[in-house]
Amino acid sequence: xxxxxxxxxxxxxxxxxxxxxxxxxxxxxxxxxxxxxxxxxxxxxxxxxxxxxxxxxxxxxxxxxxxxxxxxxxxxxxxxxxxxxxxxxxxxxxxxxxxxxxxxxxxxxxxxxxxxxxxxxxxxxxxxxxxxxxxxxxxxxxxxxxxxxxxxxxxxxxxxxxxxxxxxxxxxxxxxxxxxxxxxxxxxxxxxxxxxxxxxxxxxxxxxxxxxxxxxxxxxxxxxxxxxxxxxxxxxxxxxxxxxxxxxxx
Numbered sequence: 001x002x003x004x005x006x007x008x009x010x011x012x013x014x015x016x017x018x019x020x021x022x023x024x025x026x027x028x029x030x031x032x033x034x035x036x037x038x039x040x041x042x043x044x045x046x047x048x049x050x051x052x053x054x055x056x057x058x059x060x061x062x063x064x065x066x067x068x069x070x071x072x073x074x075x076x077x078x079x080x081x082x083x084x085x086x087x088x089x090x091x092x093x094x095x096x097x098x099x100x101x102x103x104x105x106x107x108x109x110x111x112x113x114x115x116x117x118x119x120x121x122x123x124x125x126x127x128x129x130x131x132x133x134x135x136x137x138x139x140x141x142x143x144x145x146x147x148x149x150x151x152x153x154x155x156x157x158x159x160x161x162x163x164x165x166x167x168x169x170x171x172x173x174x175x176x177x178x179x180x181x182x183x184x185x186x187x188x189x190x191x192x193x194x195x196x197x198x199x200x201x202x203x204x205x206x207x208x209x210x211x212x213x214x215x216x217x218x219x220x221x222x223x224x225x226x227x228x229x230x231x232x233x234x235x236x237x238x239x240x241x242x243x244x245x246x247x248x249x250x
Contacts, residue, residue, distance in 0.1 A: 001064060003028045003193065004162060009058035009069060011041075011048055018044045019055070020217040026162065026195065031188045033204035033225070034197045036214035037240065042197040045214070046164050049195070050086050051077045063161075082111075085155035089167040091147040093139045093154075099126060099146075100135040103154045111158070118157075125153035129183050145176030152183055163187075165196040181207075201244055205229050213237050 004026040011019040018041050026032065034042045047053040048069065049060070055069040062083065067076055093102045100122045107118040126132045129149040139147050148168060155163050168184070169177040181200060185207050188194065198204060204211055204225060211228040213221045221228065221237045232238050 002026055002061070003030075003063070005061040006049065006069075007059045007061075009045065009048055010056050011044055011053065012056060018217050019048065022058070022217075022219055024212065024219070024222075026193065028161075028193055029191045030193055030195075030210060031208045032195045032210045032212060033208035034195060034212045034214060035199075035201075035204060035240070036220075040214040041217040042214050043166050046086075046166050046195065046197050050084055050164050051081065052086070082158070083161045085158055085160040085163045087148070087151050087155050087163060087165045087168050090171050091139070091144075091151045093147055093150060095139050098136050098138055099131060099142065099150045099153075102139070102150055103157050106154065106158055121157050122153070125157045126150070128156060128186075129153045130179075143176055144172045145179045148172065148180045149183055152180070152187075156187075162193040162195065165194060165198070167197055167199065169198070169200055213240065 002025045006022060006024050009019050009022040010017070022045055034045065036042050044053060048055040051072065054072070058069045060067045060069055062080055067080070094105070097105065100119065103122040103125055104115070104118040107113040107121060108115055123132060123135060126135055129152055131146060131149055131153065134142060134146060142150065165184070169180050172180065177200070181203055184194070184196070184203065188207050196203070196208065208225050211222065211225050212219055213228070215236055221232065221234045228237070229241070232241060
């Protein structure tokens with residue numbers, strides 16, 4: 001039994017079909033890279049899976065309980081969100097709170113953990129991402145890479161079963177990307193289940209276990225990372241990889 005399974009997720013904005021029936025199965029410990037050109041539906045899929053967007057249709061089975069995504073109860077959404085965490089492209093940190101306060105806010109407000117225990121968890125998570133010496137810094141005093149690592153620490157603090165990453169490095173200067181990917185690689189090595197929408201081919205090829213390639217709201221091809229990069233089956237996949245490689249070599 002998969003840890004998480006989605007079937008036939010559909011989502012439209014007005015008359016534009018963005019997701020046209022997505023099926024995806026996630027095993028515990030999977031690191032899945034979701035690739036595709038802009039507008040393929042990658043981010044919408046991730047947002048529907050964490051209820052930041054409401055899917056029009058489809059089911060999700062999580063920990064052997066099946067939910068109708070088109071008719072979700074608030075209580076079910078709250079329950080599922082407690083099992084997951086979301087790392088945004090633009091960090092989404094509170095500017096008026098320190099790094100530590102950003103990490104602990106969800107623990108004290110949503111989970112009603114007392115401040116002392118929350119601070120201990122928060123420091124442990126900042127240490128995990130290499131930022132324990134920045135606990136009292138406000139976001140404005142942190143680089144983009146450091147802010148994203150604080151966001152990852154915040155995600156880890158709630159002890160999620162799965163973390164969704166939406167283009168976690170795309171807002172960063174090139175020299176800061178490595179520090180964020182290093183943290184994600186460490187999490188992958190520790191067995192954290194992650195679904196990562198990314199343009200980072202190196203991460204997709206060398207860290208993720210599976211690759212999902214999306215085009216026009218459908219999954220065009222999926223498989224192990226090795227299969228996907230060494231033996232792509234679809235012509236569109238081959239073209240995508242060729243274009244990515246030529247950009248990288250340019």
